[in-house]
Amino acid sequence: MHYLDFADVLLIASEASGVSPETVHRVARPHVIQRALMAQEAEIDGRQVYAEVEMKASVLYARLAQGNVLGLHSAAIAWLCMREFIYRNGLKLEYNDPDDVVVMLESVAGGLVSEVAFASWIRDRLSIPDPHAEAV
């Protein structure tokens, strides 16, 4: 499994918000980032708490968005981090309707949809990318 690290989140947040990574580092909530990243790899008695890519992706998004990592940009940053995580693990998330995506993301960020339910929504939209296509 390939995970994002702290610097990755800072750089994604920088691109999303338009401010430098150094400024993001100063104004963001670092413990939210750390906890979200560590939650993905959480273990109990040597076994992964969240084993599947979609569950790890869900946890990453939910913890960053709910933790309000960077104010108004939190959900956007969380979404981009989740997309990057999915890409790094050899998969692609596809969707047809941006409105459908926004409703789900806001519901997860607001605690109205559980991480398990969000993982199921993610799983339904995962595919293996065409190796000859542009990577997004």
Next chain:
Amino acid sequence: MDDSKAMTVRLPTAQAAELEKIAQVDDVPVAEAVRLAIASHIESRRKDRDFQKRVRALIESDRAVLERLVS
């Protein structure tokens, strides 16, 4: 005005020991060694052109979603 932020970092014991050795060799406090390591890591990510290109492409392709999330 203090423009710094306090953070707690949990490290594996072996890694923490390595960090202390490096700080000792460089004659800096451990906290400074951590700051230097983070700065170096951010810089190396900045130079990862594929990663930057991918994030920017993602922001462009997901613009409809991102603009609604931020509004």
